[in-house]
Every structure is written in structure tokens, then in C-alpha cells.
Amino acid sequence: MKKKLVAIALCSAFAFSMTACGASDDAAADKSAAETENNTEEGSAEASTEQEASADDDGILTMGTNAAFPPYEYYDGDTIVGIDPEIAALIADELGMELEIIDMDFSSIVTSVQTGKIDIGMAGMTVDPDRLENVNFSDSYATGVQVIIVPEDSDIASVDDLEGKLIGTQEGTTGAQYCMDQYGNDAVIAYTNGATAVQALQQGKVDCVVIDQQPAIAFVDANEGLKILETEYAVEDYAIAVAKENTDLLDKINAALAKFTEDGSIQAILDKYIVAE
Ligand code: ARG
Numbered sequence: 001m002k003k004k005l006v007a008i009a010l011c012s013a014f015a016f017s018m019t020a021c022g023a024s025d026d027a028a029a030d031k032s033a034a035e036t037e038n039n040t041e042e043g044s045a046e047a048s049t050e051q052e053a054s055a056d057d058d059g060i061l062t063m064g065t066n067a068a069f070p071p072y073e074y075y076d077g078d079t080i081v082g083i084d085p086e087i088a089a090l091i092a093d094e095l096g097m098e099l100e101i102i103d104m105d106f107s108s109i110v111t112s113v114q115t116g117k118i119d120i121g122m123a124g125m126t127v128d129p130d131r132l133e134n135v136n137f138s139d140s141y142a143t144g145v146q147v148i149i150v151p152e153d154s155d156i157a158s159v160d161d162l163e164g165k166l167i168g169t170q171e172g173t174t175g176a177q178y179c180m181d182q183y184g185n186d187a188v189i190a191y192t193n194g195a196t197a198v199q200a201l202q203q204g205k206v207d208c209v210v211i212d213q214q215p216a217i218a219f220v221d222a223n224e225g226l227k228i229l230e231t232e233y234a235v236e237d238y239a240i241a242v243a244k245e246n247t248d249l250l251d252k253i254n255a256a257l258a259k260f261t262e263d264g265s266i267q268a269i270l271d272k273y274i275v276a277e
Contacts, residue, residue: 061097064118066106068193070218071273072124084122086269094256107172121241126174137239145213146233159231168197168206175210
């Protein structure tokens with residue numbers, strides 16, 4: 001009962017903040033445009049110094065995320081909350097560091113980790129071979145599943161009906177990649193984030209949205225006329241991305257994750273946000 005109440009509070013908070021998401025997206029885009037400009041001015045030699053400096057003696061653990069992905073990360077008013085911020089806060093505390101969260105496009109997170117702009121990428125991010133070429137991943141702290149959201153009256157009944165349909169996805173995600181691999185680039189529209197993909201579905205611009213299961217549940221609860229198909233598209237591991245050279249930080253994160261798995265803190269956070277079906 002209590003769990004159900006938490007879920008309702010969560011969904012209505014999310015429904016409320018969905019319109020605000022567009023605005024914060026623009027702000028984030030402006031910010032990253034400004035930063036790109038800075039980098040160009042300073043030249044690439046500076047960038048590598050910055051990369052070494054990110055091994056973090058400043059006491060701040062900078063986490064890059066994309067906060068349109070409830071219940072892993074989303075806005076509650078001006079604050080980014082959810083499973084990832086809570087687990088990251090535990091880790092930062094264990095490391096004696098202060099957590100700073102930066103909202104950015106999901107597709108910028110891996111590069112930002114690589115260049116040392118952020119210390120960790122934590123965004124319901126799936127461990128995948130392409131990303132592993134560029135960053136390391138911590139041990140996994142959660143499992144994700146790709147699912148399909150369709151309008152309630154859709155003729156798409158399973159994954160077998162996706163051929164010839166227009167599929168909405170979140171840019172730079174595994175879901176987008178699977179769909180492009182399977183149905184071709186023309187069949188897939190990649191939106192900046194999950195919220196905008198679901199908006200496009202409601203406006204009839206795409207026939208379905210392929211996205212991770214937990215955000216799908218939150219989006220469907222917050223929006224009329226949508227449902228999730230039973231078919232589970234792919235099962236994935238979520239983990240924290242860390243720069244290849246930052247092995248010391250990776251070891252400390254893994255030790256913290258092991259401790260908080262062992263003492264049940266991570267499970268408690270997952271249970272707080274994810275309601276058993
Ligand atoms: N799990 C998927 C991936 O890693 C989607 C993650 C999207 N996360 C987000 N915070 N928008 O590609």
C-alpha cells in the first residue's frame with residue numbers, strides 16, 4: 001500500500017515536470033554549446049591537462065546524467081532526484097566527496113567522461129561493447145529491459161509487428177541502436193530524450209517508442225492512452241561509466257557498490273522507486 005502511494009506521488013511529480021523538461025533541455029543545450037566554444041578557444045592541448053586534473057583532488061564527484069529518465073533520474077522542481085542520484089550520493093559520501101550532478105544530452109555522457117568534463121556517467125546506462133571501447137564501467141547495480149510503448153489502439157501487438165513502422169527512440173541509446181540495426185536508420189527517429197520521444201508518440205509522429213522498462217512505466221502512467229507491450233526486447237546491465245585512465249576512482253566505486261549491495265542500501269533505493277508488478 002505504502003509502495004503504491006510512493007509510485008503515485010512519483011508519477012504525478014513527473015507529469016508535472018514533463019512540460020518543464022523542454023525548457024531545461026534548451027538550457028542544457030545552450031550550456032553545452034557555450035562549453036564547446038570554450039574548448040575550441042582554449043585549444044586541444046588544454047583539454048588533455050584538464051583530463052589528468054579530473055583524477056579529482058577537488059573533492060567533488062561530478063556526475064553527468066540525462067534527467068528525463070524516471071525513476072532513475074528526473075526533476076522534482078529544480079532538483080534532480082531518483083535512483084542514480086541516491087546511489088551516487090552514497091558513493092560520494094563513502095569517498096569523502098561532494099556530489100555534483102550535471103544534466104546533459106544522453107549522447108554526450110560517454111564523451112564527457114572520456115574528456116574529463118565529468119568524473120562519472122550515471123544515467124541508467126547500459127554496459128555495451130561500443131561504449132567499453134571508450135570508457136570503463138563499474139560493476140552493475142541494476143538491470144534494465146527494453147520495452148515498446150504504443151497507443152492503446154495500436155495494431156502493433158508484439159516486436160514482430162515493428163517492420164515498416166516508424167519507431168521513436170532516445171538519441172544515443174541502446175534501444176535506438178537495436179532498432180537501427182534491425183529495421184534500418186530510416187525506420188528510427190531519435191529524440192533528445194525519452195520524454196520528447198513519448199510526446200512525439202502522443203502526437204502521432206511515430207508509431208511506437210522503444211525505451212527502458214522503468215521509464216516506460218512512468219511515462220505511460222503520466223500520459224493518457226498509452227500502453228506497454230508484453231514483449232521484452234533486450235535485458236541489460238546498468239553501470240557507472242568512468243574514464244579509462246581513472247582506475248583508482250573505478251576501484252573505489254566498485255568497493256563502495258560492493259559495500260552498499262552487501263548491506264542492502266542499494267536494494268532499498270531500488271525498492272523505494274520501483275514498485276513490484
Ligand atoms: N539504458 C539505455 C542506454 O544505456 C538508455 C539510458 C537512457 N538514460 C537516460 N538517463 N536518458 O542506452
